[in-house]
Amino acid sequence: MPIKGPIKVTVWGENRHEQREEEVRRRYPDGMHGAIAAGLTEHLGSRVRVRTAVLDDPEHGLSDKELAETDVLTWWGHMAHEDVADEVVERVRSRVLGGMGLLVLHSGHYSKLFRSLMGTTCSLNWRDAGERELVWTVAPGHPIAEGVPRPIVIGEHETYGEPFGVPEPDELVFISSFGGGEAFRSGCCYRRGLGRIFYFSPGDQNYPVYHHPDVRRVLANAVLWAAPPAGVGEPLDNAHTPVRW
Template sequence: MPIRVTVWSENYHEPREPDVRRRYPDGIHGAIAAGLAERLGERVRVRTAVLADPEHGLSDKELADTDVLTWWGHMSHEDVADEVVARVRRRVLGGMGLLVLHSGHYSKIFRALMGTTCSLNWRDAGERELVWTVAPGHPIAAGVPHPLIIGEQETYGEPFGIPQPDELVFISSFSGGEVFRSGCCYRRGKGSVFYFSPGDQNYPVYHNPEVRRVLANAVLWAAPAGGVGEPLDNAHTPIRW
């Protein structure tokens, strides 16, 4: 059976900013979905969802049909309904994979799963980013060049307010001198979570074939081997912001 992937994005910038719309005419979610289909073919079944969809496109039924969820957000983190965040969290604890991308580090769902601020230092000067593999035997790093070169990108820097990753796959260095833990793996309940930082809306990062390779590898890694089961007993714990 193909891995069922839901590619989620808030879709805030694309309708409002012509430059972003030209860069991502099908939306950031569309570019990510196209990359997964290109890399993985029949191994995946990909759908997209955005914030404006009913229940943000993440109803119980839609999540039940999802093995791996990818999440991109930036401007509308607080507009995501708490009940949807709790629903996604239950699914992750029950075994659904989650890929959190770029500024999704500050999404409600990532903060809920990490239990920390998930804050970081940043600036946007269009600098070169080098993504260095520090776990060359990890499945997400398979076939990824060392380093992966991104010509222009928003700069992220430490300290990054996350728990110590269960597995650190990538670190990035920027031409301005910053370094950053850019590829982090976690286990939460029965689910696998991967955070990958490259991917700002102002640069065509999700068209980069090697970034697409990382995301495709991450989907294969995060997909539950035995399907998504029932959530853990503590999955219904209220989330407070």
């Protein structure tokens, strides 16, 4: 049975760069989380109900009540991964194992949450020279790739490179190539418990990536893919095993 009514999406952002760096604030006057939320509403309209939450909200905006009203969570973090409370990480992890969809964005690869779900280092190589990124679709029949140009052209961006310390994706949708020659698995799908997870790497705070229409299309498609078809149920028994950091 499909979800009744709109898909309830929580767009979570660390919101520290926007507070501390004028250039980022100018690029994202409503915060990076605001730009992501606007893109989802732009593409999905009445099919979604979008709220935003940030690190400095009470319980990081991810209380039991707020998560109970979330079908899909998007996660962006970078400079304050360790400031996320372990009990909130465990709470969100349990929801994912119970069926909540999760989109992990850019440097969110190194969040406590993503590492706990992957069980690996989630480390990678990176440098920042403002080079062109081409995001190539390698699974053209996948729902997340629907309506996406081949390739997506991002004129300037931070470079990510292999090896990427994640498990082999259940489905690999995108691979990126960069001006310096690096290649990177930039769009990876996983299933953990009853939940669907999509990792998408474009989205550094120093570039206007979340205003890019094709990136917005990918995130909108990913929300539809990750949404639990029958809502979020109780997590699997092993979801209650705490993660220690």
